Amino acid sequence: MTDKAEYRLYVKKNSPRSPMVRSLFAAFVVGGLICCVGEGIRDGISALFPSFSEEEVGAWTTVVMIFLGSFFTAIGVYDRLGRFAGGGSIVPITGFANSVVSPALEYNREGVFFGICAKMFVIAGPIIVFGVVSGIVVGIVACLV
Amino acid sequence: MEVFLDYLKVFAVGGALCALGQLLINKTKMSSARILVLFMLLGLVLEVAGAFSYMKEFASSGVTIPITGFGSSIAKGAIEGAKEGGALGAVSGGLKAAAPGISAVVFFGFIFALVFRSHSKKI
Numbered sequence: 001m002t003d004k005a006e007y008r009l010y011v012k013k014n015s016p017r018s019p020m021v022r023s024l025f026a027a028f029v030v031g032g033l034i035c036c037v038g039e040g041i042r043d044g045i046s047a048l049f050p051s052f053s054e055e056e057v058g059a060w061t062t063v064v065m066i067f068l069g070s071f072f073t074a075i076g077v078y079d080r081l082g083r084f085a086g087g088g089s090i091v092p093i094t095g096f097a098n099s100v101v102s103p104a105l106e107y108n109r110e111g112v113f114f115g116i117c118a119k120m121f122v123i124a125g126p127i128i129v130f131g132v133v134s135g136i137v138v139g140i141v142a143c144l145v
Numbered sequence: 146m147e148v149f150l151d152y153l154k155v156f157a158v159g160g161a162l163c164a165l166g167q168l169l170i171n172k173t174k175m176s177s178a179r180i181l182v183l184f185m186l187l188g189l190v191l192e193v194a195g196a197f198s199y200m201k202e203f204a205s206s207g208v209t210i211p212i213t214g215f216g217s218s219i220a221k222g223a224i225e226g227a228k229e230g231g232a233l234g235a236v237s238g239g240l241k242a243a244a245p246g247i248s249a250v251v252f253f254g255f256i257f258a259l260v261f262r263s264h265s266k267k268i
Binding site: 019026027067070086091095106120131 | 151152155156157158159160161162163164165166167168169170171177178179180181182184185186189193205206207209210211212214215216218219220222223224226227228231232234235236237238239240242243245246247249250251253254255257258259260261262263
């Protein structure tokens with residue numbers, strides 16, 4: 001009887017975890033860590049520049065995170081991270097930076113004008129469009145209410 | 146200890162949002178652009194509903210570093226613009242709030258694409 005239970009435990013311990021659990025876990029850990037990096041940058045900026053308002057600190061944090069996302073995409077690290085972390089690297093703002101810089105790098109062989117500039121928003125275009133349109137809708141509704 | 150607890154909250158909430166994104170990818174095979182748009186709209190709706198500020202108070206960067214924070218600042222900017230600048234403020238407030246992020250992404254994207262070469266060697 002104990003042998004059976006032991007064997008079941010052994011199988012459970014040694015069989016590969018399903019990709020579902022593994023991918024969710026990887027996304028959770030990496031995404032959480034990226035958010036912690038952002039929190040660290042936020043704390044650092046508000047310690048360095050105590051005169052900044054909360055909005056200013058938030059905006060600069062976003063800019064620094066986008067810089068980091070762009071840089072690690074440019075040196076090829078972010079895409080390797082993405083293969084492991086999936087949603088953990090897509091959902092944070094660094095993933096937005098990745099979605100812009102990645103095609104820009106990919107197409108730079110087609111020239112600055114029709115390569116980099118034209119193809120920069122191949123993936124991120126919908127985000128900008130949805131953001132602007134929904135912002136206008138919210139603004140107009142807020143104006144009328 | 147206080148600081149550790151703050152970071153734990155950031156980690157848990159931020160991680161949970163990312164895991165939710167991964168769950169959507171696993172279940173529906175959504176592309177990353179759709180995930181980003183969906184989460185941005187989620188942040189926008191939560192901001193309009195008034196729930197986002199409470200979430201921000203609780204988890205700080207856990208909700209503002211995911212793209213939900215981008216959507217929330219668009220909604221916030223649009224509402225503030227409507228209150229202060231009338232019709233023009235209402236239509237420009239959202240983009241104004243998103244401007245630092247969009248400017249940064251265009252600027253760094255352009256510079257890095259000029260300097261670096263793509264790492265995918267498939268083509």
